[in-house]
Amino acid sequence: MTGRLVQAGAPGLRAVIYARYSSEMQSAASIPDQVRICRRLCDERGWEVVEVFADEAMSGATHLRPDFQRMLRAGEARRFDVVVAESLDRLSRDQEHVAGLHKRMTFLGVSIVTKAEGAISELHVGLGGTMSALILRQLAEKTRRGLEGRIGKGKSAGGISYGYRLDRQPLPDGSFTTGDRTIDPEEAATIRRIFERYAAGASARTIAIDLNRAGIPAPRSGGKGSGRWSFSTISGNWKRGTGILNNELYIGRLVWNRQRFVKDPATGKRQARPNPASEWIIEEVPHLRIIEDELWSRVKHRQGAIREDILAAREDNPGAPHVERGTGxxxxxxxxxxxxxxxxxxxxxxxxxxxxxxxxxxxxxxxxxxxxxxxxxxxxxxxxxxxxxxxxxxxxxxxxxxxxxxxxxxxxxAARGEAERKLGKVRREIDNIVTAIANGMFHPSMKAKMDGLEAERVDLEARLAEIPEPDxxxxxxxxxxxxxxxxxxxxxxxxxxxxxxxxxxxxxxxxxxxxxxxxxxxxxxxxxxxxxxxxxxxxxxxxxxxxxxxxxxxxxxxxxxxxxxxxxxxxxxxxx
Known part of the structure; x- marks a missing residue:
């Protein structure tokens, strides 16, 4: 049994405001602006704002947003009657999530109202969700096209590899160039040291230990990384081109589009999927070369010999688990x-x-x-x-x-008992009015009273239906x-x-x-x-x-x- 859906235009409702902006590229001031617009709408309609929920730098393509989830829990607790947002896409850009939100709020008797679209109905959910999905796809295509253009100019498409630093030069209009890189001499020396030692027979593990003992900062030591070298930092994955020893930028070759990312609809997390070599985009950038071809070839030859030894060992022991097969x-x-x-x-x-x-x-x-x-x-x-x-x-x-x-x-x-007591009282009052009308004691005010009692009865029955009988x-x-x-x-x-x-x-x-x-x-x-x-x-x-x-x-x-x-x-x- 569902809750009674409140009338979006009725005064005296308890309202919550939801605001969101999608990335750190957008201004954080967007949140106060959205809240101000929504408060004005609530004031115009006589609604009391009981809480504000806001997610900063969070994509609307996922529902796993902290304040969005808090708002859903508050709705389950029946702490508000209407959700107010600047527009439907602030709540979500995903068709499935928009439909799910509308369905859940309708069940709870909560209306959704936006400044742009007004009271949200099934029509808005269908058309709005479709338009948001199209906008997301178009945005992704435009972003990809822009990144491809930067690669064609030899610029960075995001992120700076170890061994390089940003090279921002002033422009006539006072701004600075973006995406240009230059070689970092200290880090380049470390890269040459890694390649030379590996080519000479040292293992990636031994090299990592020596670098840590020497106190040489590892890639991303100031960011999300551990700040320590490990063998995986050096050897990486040769198929994906990861790791110091597999980065072709060090020989002046910029390779882009090796992989693509798809989002798991259940978790909202991205997963990498390799692209075929025919889709790779390769640009020659000789000014970024750090390693000479002869040293690169020696390293690749040693890596190939090690892979052949591993494959031969697997042929000798076919029952041995393969890491890439995820055997547990x-x-x-x-x-x-x-x-x-x-x-x-x-x-x-x-x-x-x-x-x-x-x-x-x-x-x-x-x-x-x-x-x-x-x-x-x-x-x-x-x-x-x-x-x-x-x-x-x-x-x-x-x-x-x-x-x-x-x-x-x-x-x-206790919760069931309280709801049952209230429901019993409401039903008795309804019976008394029905009895009075049957006895000819009708008064026009009884109709309004009866409507209110019926609405309260429906609400209490819905609450009882949601409170399971404790085992x-x-x-x-x-x-x-x-x-x-x-x-x-x-x-x-x-x-x-x-x-x-x-x-x-x-x-x-x-x-x-x-x-x-x-x-x-x-x-x-x-x-x-x-x-x-x-x-x-x-x-x-x-x-x-x-x-x-x-x-x-x-x-x-x-x-x-x-x-x-x-x-x-x-x-x-x-x-x-």
Missing amino acids: PKHLLSGLVACGCCGASYIMISDSRYGCSAARNRGTCSNRKTIPRMLVEERVLGGLRDRLMHPDLVAEFIAEFQRATQSERLEAL PVAIHPGLSEIYARKVADLVAALNDAETKPEAAAILRRLIGKIVLTPDATAANGHAIELYGELGAILSLCDNGIDTNTKARSVATGLRQVTLVAEAGFEPAAFRL
């Missing part, structure tokens, strides 16, 4: 183990031992200790079996779960025993070749991270701390709970209580 973690705890000294990941530095990736690949951590993979797995499994299965810990968690769910249930019951809190009395049996079964399954893949996937969901810290007094020279989710562990027990009791699902109903952050679950981490 190779080992039980891959990606979960971290260094207690620097926080970097512990990785396989040989076929059997873990070591700190920062110490291994960047030389920025002093932790050179290694530990056999099998020993880490044995100690972690032992910790799960002996520590997480402790009866006192499980009992305390179950008690806390019961307290939390009982509190939520009482809140839901009874029921915990299986033998949950602790079920839990212990399930974890024991998990350990056994990890030793069975047929069930190991599935059991390993379950185990990885139980563990948040594993921290390894060098400690001469600890077993194998490492202290190990295990961080996990008791909620995920208890979800193993679902199959042991009697579904006829209609208990709340332990897997979905409980709050995920970490072993390291919640009161009542000390110590802060399990030392194994």
Whole structure:
């Protein structure tokens, strides 16, 4: 049942204003201007502005905008009656999102009004969404055409590669040139050093460690990068042309349009897709050359030899996982183990031992200790079996779960009870008026009173429909025993070749991270701390709970209580 849609022209409504500008290229003053226009519209119609939502430098092609999402939540809480914006495209430029917003607000009884279009209807949603989609496509095509023109002139199409800096020259009109680059002598010397060392036989990992030890700033050290050299910064991806050793700009060749970006409609995030070589745009820019052809050829020859060795090794071992095929973690705890000294990941530095990736690949951590993979797995499994299965810990968690769910249930019951009491009162008043009319006591004022009561009844019934009947809190009395049996079964399954893949996937969901810290007094020279989710562990027990009791699902109903952050679950981490 939907809420009653308020009349957009009625005075006394609670209004919220939404404003947005799409990129940092636009002026931030756009937000106050939009708000001022919307406030004037609200004043003219006698509406009270209760809140203003604004997203700065956010594209209208995505709905994952912080204040836009806050506005939706406020609507769900029925804190306003009308949404006001400068125009429909300020709310969204995506057809799907515009239609979804209109549908949701209509269900909640909220109107959408803009200065440009007035009250928004299905017609505006259809035509406006189509026009916004066309504008976005045209804008993308114009942007691409402009960038292609800059490439044709040998200018930058966005971003400056390591080894160069902007070269802005004054123009007669007082402005400056844009997109021109010049070689940075210090960074160019570092690039030559990298190429020469690699051609001489040094690995990308060794070069990265030496550069970090020498204190040479890495690319993007003042921006989003880590500020440290890594082997991937140097070797990159030869197919995509990324990495210092694959940047053809260093030999005076500007290559553009190697890849394109598409946006995932579910997340709003962009994903890179490679373009065929026939679509690449290549311009010769000899004034930007840093590396001579002979040195470039030697590096490419060595890279090719390494790739041939890798391909030959794969032919000898066809069952080995290929990184580009996304086969998932190779080992039980891959990606979960971290260094207690620097926080970097512990990785396989040989076929059997873990070591700190920062110490291994960047030389920025002093932790050179290694530990056999099998020993880490044995100690972690032992910790799960002996520590997480402790009866006192499980009992305390179950008690806390019961307290939390009982509190939520009482809140839901109170909200339903209040709405039901109001609805009962309204229905009695309606019945009294109907009875009076039947007895010949009609008065013209009764019609207005009846209309108001009917509207209130519809609204209360809609609220009740949106408040679910709280499920009874029921915990299986033998949950602790079920839990212990399930974890024991998990350990056994990890030793069975047929069930190991599935059991390993379950185990990885139980563990948040594993921290390894060098400690001469600890077993194998490492202290190990295990961080996990008791909620995920208890979800193993679902199959042991009697579904006829209609208990709340332990897997979905409980709050995920970490072993390291919640009161009542000390110590802060399990030392194994």
